[in-house]
Structures are given as structure tokens and as C-alpha cells.
Amino acid sequence: MKRVLLIMLILIGLFFVIWTSIFGNNRLIAMEITALKYPGRLELQEKDGQIIFEELRDRAELNYRSDSTFPTPWYLLKAISEKESLYYFFAQPSKLTNIQNNKSVELTPDSTSVLNKYLEKIHKDSPFGQIKNWDEVNKLFPRMAKAKIVDLETGLSFRVQRRAGSLHADVQPLTREDTEVFKAIYQGRWSWKRRAVVLEIDGHKIAASMNGMPHGQGAIQGNNFPGHFCLHFLNSQTHSKNIDVAHQLMVWKAAGLIEDYLEGKTDKEMVEIALTALNQNDPQLVILTYVLNKNITYLLNYMEKISGLKIHSLTREGADNIYSAEIEWYELGTGSNYREKVDITVTRGEFGFLISPDQIAEVIVNKRKLH
Ligand SMILES: [Zn+2]
Secondary structure, three states: OHHHHHHHHHHHHHHHHHHHHHHOOOOEEEEEEEEOOOOOOEEOOHHHHHHHHHHHHHOOOEEOOOOOOOOOOOEEEEEEEOOOEEEEEEOOOOEEEEOOOOEEEEOOHHHHHHHHHHHHHHHHHOOOOEOOEHHHHHHHOOOOOEEEEEEOOOOOEEEEEEEEOOOOEEEEEOOHHHHHHHHHHOOOOOEEEEEEEEEEEOOEEEEEEEEEOOEOOOOOOOOOOOOEEEEEOEOOOOOOOOOOHHHHHHHHHHOOOHHHHHHOOOHHHHHHHHHHHHHHOOHHHHHHHEOOOHHHHHHHHHHHHEEEEEEEEEEEOOOOOEEEEEEEEEEOOOOEEEEEEEEEEEEEEOOEEEEOOHHHHHHHHOOOEOO
């Protein structure tokens, strides 16, 4: 009896030794992915986590030439083992960079596809679209193709067909019901205001920007839509071959990456974006582009009346942080037009340039009617 007990103890001891030699004290407990603007975190299934974890442990680490900014969109992978928690960031799932030592590991195609499975899920559950260049969208969404448009802010959606356009897509609501939804999104009033939308086609979700004004030719029978409207994407151009700042802003917003878009901008571009924010009546963008002081509340209130704001000129004044702008806008409600000169001060904030709301607020208070 004693011998049986002894053998059992030896076996248990042996099993323990083998177990720890295989898994060490560094067994994976959990692995999870966090994505920019993705609500919550996504935990990998145990066997998937194990595949990635083993590769991270066994494959050679390469020195990573670090950039000052994270690539976008980025993902964060957290591996929680018994010994430690390791953090990796990546833009492409084939290359993970260890944040602690700034070294990266290239994963095999098999592991990459394991990670890709989770990225697809993140992508599917996110309200945001992917940033795709117009050249690519032009092929994914050819003339006569049908697709769904989802308005980011309201979540309302309707179907459209692309009928024309070569520098961007000219589309029309498919049916009378689709036009009703389109109108509801614009609160019943045709408008040139751009809105952040996501175009869904063949499983793709693409960040886009639309305007709310039917114009030009319309050819779908009975859709109750007098013309077409424009749908813009990254680097798409207007009919007059310009890149439209407001459309581009909305594209980035539709991708959930507005802060990234603002990050690299020059002071002059920021002035332009800050004025566009007023014209777009976009509070989120106002908060991101102006210095937060009491005058910003004045802009937030008044901008609801601004429509068709044009920047006639924008030049740097003697002092290098002041821009002189000439702007014109239409005031909703009164129907008045205003054209005013304003000096705009730009300061460098923690994350980039910021615009002072003070002079713009003053000009709005003292504005003189044109006609
Ligand atoms: Zn167009």
C-alpha cells in the first residue's frame, strides 16, 4: 500500500516536472485585441491565442525602426501570461511590435489569418467605414452598381445606385422610400452640407461623405428625387477638379479617424478646417479645432445659422501666427448675406494647432449686412 502511494506521488511529481518544462511558468491565460474606437475588447479563443502566443515566443524578434506616431488604424494585442502581460501594436496583422522593447515579430500566414478573423469581426461590429482611396472605390462601386448608405450620426440607411461621375460617384436613391430616408437624414431640407456616411457594398464598409442637394440629371423612374447627389471618398475630386476640404473631413470622420486627420495639418490648413467646422455645423470638429474658452460657446450657438460659408482669401499676416481671412456666409432664418475680413490667431496646442475663437466671434457680433 505504501509503495502504491509512493509510486503515485512520484508520478504526480513527474507529471508536474514535465508540465512546467513544457509550459514553463509562462502559460498563456488570455489574449485580447483593442482597436481604436472599437467599443470594448475582443478576446481571442483559447486555441487561437495559443497559436499567436507560441509564435511570439518562438520567432526571432527584429529591430523596429520606430516612428513618432502609431500607424493608423492601429490595433493593440495584449497577451496575459502567468509571468507577465505583453503588449503588441500593429497596423498589419502580419507584423506585431512589442511596445516594451520596440522589437517586432513577423507572423506566418497561418497566424496572420487567425488574427485577420478577429479584425474582420471588429470591422463588422464597428459603425465606422474603412478609408479607401477613390481609385479603389471607383472599381468596387462601378457605374450602375447598387449599394447601401448608412448615415454615421443617425444610423439611418437607404439604398442608392451609382449612375455617373468619374472623379467621385454621382448617385441616386433607388426608390421613393429611399428618398424619404435621405430627406429625414437632412431633416427635410435639401442642403449642401456634407455628412459622414458609410457605403456598404459586397461586404465592404467604406468611409464616405455625401451632400444633401439633388442637382443635375436624375434617371431613376419614380424615386421622387430631382437629380443626383455626390458621394466622395478619400482623394476624390469635385466636378471642378478640386479636393474639397469638408468632404475629406467627413470621410475621415466616417472612418472614426478625425483626430488622425487633424494631426499632420499645417496652421493654415487648420484655419481652413476650423472655418469649415462652422459651415458644417459640426460641434465635435469645433471642439477639436478651437481653443476652448467662453467665446467657443458663441460659435457653437451661432454656427447653426451659418450656411454656404466661403473663404475668399486666406493669407498670413506679418506676425506668423496670424492669418487674415475674408469670409462670406449666408445666415439661415434672416436670409442675410455677410462678407467680412477677420484676423485669426493660431496657437500650438498639445496635439497640434488650435484656432482662437475670439476674433471670429467678434466679427460675427459686429457683422454688417451685404444685402
Ligand atoms: Zn457629383
